[in-house]
Amino acid sequence: MDPIFLVEAAINGILLGGVLALLALGLNLIFGVLDIVWIAYVDLVMLCMYAVYFFNVAFGWPIWAAGLVSLAAGALLGVGVHLLIISPILTGAPINQLLATGGLLFFLQSAATFLWTTDHKTVRLSLPSYEIAGIFLPATRIIPFAISILAVIALYFFLTRTYIGTAIRAVSQDRDAMSLMGASPQRIYIVTSAVGGLMAGLAGALLIFQYSVHPFFGGQFGPLTFMICVLGGLGNMVGAFIASFIMSEIIAIGGVVISTEMGYVIAFVIFIVMMFVRPGGILAKRE
Amino acid sequence: MSRGRLLGGALLLIFAAAPFVPMGGVQQYVLHVAIQIFIWSFIGQAWSLMGRFGLVSLGHGAFLGVGAYTTTLLWNFYSLTPWIGALLAVAASVALAVVLGIPCFRFRVIGHYFALVTLAVGEVIRLLIIAERDWTGGSLGASLKTAGTASGLWTLQFADKRVFYYASLGLFLAGLWVWDRVDRSMARSALEAIGEDETAAASVGIRVTRFKLGITMVSAALTALGGVLYAQYISYVNPDTLSGIGVSLKIVFAVVLGGMYSLMGPLVGTALTTALAEGLRIAFGLKFLGMADTIYGLLLIIFIIFLPSGIYGSIREALRRRTAGVRS
Numbered sequence: 001m002d003p004i005f006l007v008e009a010a011i012n013g014i015l016l017g018g019v020l021a022l023l024a025l026g027l028n029l030i031f032g033v034l035d036i037v038w039i040a041y042v043d044l045v046m047l048c049m050y051a052v053y054f055f056n057v058a059f060g061w062p063i064w065a066a067g068l069v070s071l072a073a074g075a076l077l078g079v080g081v082h083l084l085i086i087s088p089i090l091t092g093a094p095i096n097q098l099l100a101t102g103g104l105l106f107f108l109q110s111a112a113t114f115l116w117t118t119d120h121k122t123v124r125l126s127l128p129s130y131e132i133a134g135i136f137l138p139a140t141r142i143i144p145f146a147i148s149i150l151a152v153i154a155l156y157f158f159l160t161r162t163y164i165g166t167a168i169r170a171v172s173q174d175r176d177a178m179s180l181m182g183a184s185p186q187r188i189y190i191v192t193s194a195v196g197g198l199m200a201g202l203a204g205a206l207l208i209f210q211y212s213v214h215p216f217f218g219g220q221f222g223p224l225t226f227m228i229c230v231l232g233g234l235g236n237m238v239g240a241f242i243a244s245f246i247m248s249e250i251i252a253i254g255g256v257v258i259s260t261e262m263g264y265v266i267a268f269v270i271f272i273v274m275m276f277v278r279p280g281g282i283l284a285k286r287e
Numbered sequence: 288m289s290r291g292r293l294l295g296g297a298l299l300l301i302f303a304a305a306p307f308v309p310m311g312g313v314q315q316y317v318l319h320v321a322i323q324i325f326i327w328s329f330i331g332q333a334w335s336l337m338g339r340f341g342l343v344s345l346g347h348g349a350f351l352g353v354g355a356y357t358t359t360l361l362w363n364f365y366s367l368t369p370w371i372g373a374l375l376a377v378a379a380s381v382a383l384a385v386v387l388g389i390p391c392f393r394f395r396v397i398g399h400y401f402a403l404v405t406l407a408v409g410e411v412i413r414l415l416i417i418a419e420r421d422w423t424g425g426s427l428g429a430s431l432k433t434a435g436t437a438s439g440l441w442t443l444q445f446a447d448k449r450v451f452y453y454a455s456l457g458l459f460l461a462g463l464w465v466w467d468r469v470d471r472s473m474a475r476s477a478l479e480a481i482g483e484d485e486t487a488a489a490s491v492g493i494r495v496t497r498f499k500l501g502i503t504m505v506s507a508a509l510t511a512l513g514g515v516l517y518a519q520y521i522s523y524v525n526p527d528t529l530s531g532i533g534v535s536l537k538i539v540f541a542v543v544l545g546g547m548y549s550l551m552g553p554l555v556g557t558a559l560t561t562a563l564a565e566g567l568r569i570a571f572g573l574k575f576l577g578m579a580d581t582i583y584g585l586l587l588i589i590f591i592i593f594l595p596s597g598i599y600g601s602i603r604e605a606l607r608r609r610t611a612g613v614r615s
Binding site for chain 2: 085089093098099102103110111112118226230234259261264265268269271275279
């Protein structure tokens with residue numbers, strides 16, 4: 001095989017990894033603070049992609065304005081999911097929370113099928129494609145990558161440099177100690193869910209550059225996102241960031257060398273094996 | 288208890304006699320729905336054997352897919368009778384359970400992590416079926432080769448739906464028996480202790496890995512059998528309807544809706560979801576695609592929030608509380 005294909009696959013992997021990192025960090029933030037895996041997280045992204053599609057294509061808004069709508073929709077959805085579904089069962093059995101968001105996944109998928117049919121919907125953008133040393137780099141991939149890296153940096157500063165960000169990190173370290181200090185975890189939960197939803201909204205606005213949206217979009221990226229979070233260490237933001245690129249490289253290169261499905265199979269098998277070898281994630285110290 | 292037995296016996300009589308009730312044209316349809324309910328309840332029971340002890344698997348589609356594809360492909364390529372095929376299917380499924388289970392339980396992969404690992408396994412099986420499209424038919428699925436004149440007991444293909452009705456009813460009752468056996472056994476107490484706290488359970492001498500592996504193997508074997516019967520009945524296999532995250536979640540949700548801690552929970556849950564889907568399909572036709580599942584998803588969320596032990600489980604609890612109130 002021409003090595004240029006491998007180089008191209010590796011670059012595509014990095015570009016995909018940027019957007020996956022956004023998804024994984026949003027989900028991981030919620031997990032770190034609330035100790036809940038939102039199984040329906042990527043389905044919220046799917047709703048945000050529909051928001052971009054409708055505002056851009058049907059209402060004729062410019063793409064950046066539709067993207068802002070998607071951000072707002074994501075944040076609102078995040079808060080909504082927390083208040084309506086998670087909040088009532090926060091103290092219940094952990095598995096019920098997992099299953100409740102699983103029910104949400106079902107609801108969102110079928111509601112989207114019901115409302116908008118199973119047609120694939122695309123936002124048509126005419127953006128240039130650059131050729132460097134025989135490798136094609138479409139702007140539809142470079143722009144989302146650049147924006148998601150900026151967003152990841154912004155999230156980093158939000159968590160480390162702001163008061164509320166520090167509070168969020170404190171809750172994720174020790175929930176009970178935070179309430180003993182007189183802080184209300186409920187407010188932190190809502191802010192976390194909103195930020196997590198915001199990340200979903202941004203990811204939706206960026207994913208629609210490259211992918212068409214349909215009701216089962218969540219199934220395409222959902223399992224992968226959970227795998228990345230666990231691989232990086234649930235709640236570990238740096239680990240999730242690195243894991244996104246590992247997984248996207250395996251998928252991109254495996255997809256070129258063998259086949260798309262086998263790329264995913266290899267990624268999932270590596271995930272399963274890693275769970276046995278390093279259950280705390282790639283950055284965890286071995287006990 | 289005797290009243291319960293009486294009710295059970297009456298229900299069984301009704302089920303046994305159902306195919307001979309003259310229903311005219313709708314009979315085939317009623318039988319079809321009933322077969323589906325029995326098979327999926329059986330699979331739900333198999334899942335709940337693990338689920339009730341906190342071993343929440345989101346990858347039972349893997350066992351289902353292995354079961355259904357093993358018999359179907361062996362029949363299609365080697366004309367191997369599904370009787371032997373089913374044995375091999377169960378063996379393959381149990382082998383998968385062991386390969387997955389030993390490291391999972393040795394390394395203490397529990398809770399969220401167990402759910403996510405099993406979810407990955409379900410996806411791996413689905414993707415492998417799609418990737419090996421030369422002989423599995425890929426994402427288009429594969430049809431069971433018809434036996435033609437040879438259809439009958441040897442090939443497990445029957446033109447008459449009643450045969451499948453009794454087969455699925457029999458399997459369902461066998462599933463109830465297994466569930467009841469587990470419920471009455473020592474293993475149940477051991478597994479409940481493990482579900483509460485593994486370290487504590489191990490400290491009183493319970494062999495944690497052995498018990499967990501055992502129940503996983505039983506669950507995998509039964510799930511594979513359900514897959515075999517389903518494939519024989521529908522005579523078509525598809526990676527999306529038999530493995531992967533979609534079907535795995537469907538199994539889990541039907542059981543959760545009915546109640547995973549009770550004997551009849553899976554049946555109640557499956558019957559309800561099937562009736563809902565069929566009812567809405569008849570009422571609205573294909574015009575409102577997705578409507579049934581929308582209501583289903585909404586019900587699930589509401590149930591998990593307000594009735595965590597499911598419909599049947601909650602009714603039973605309420606009844607028990609009332610009788611206890613009368614007695615005291």
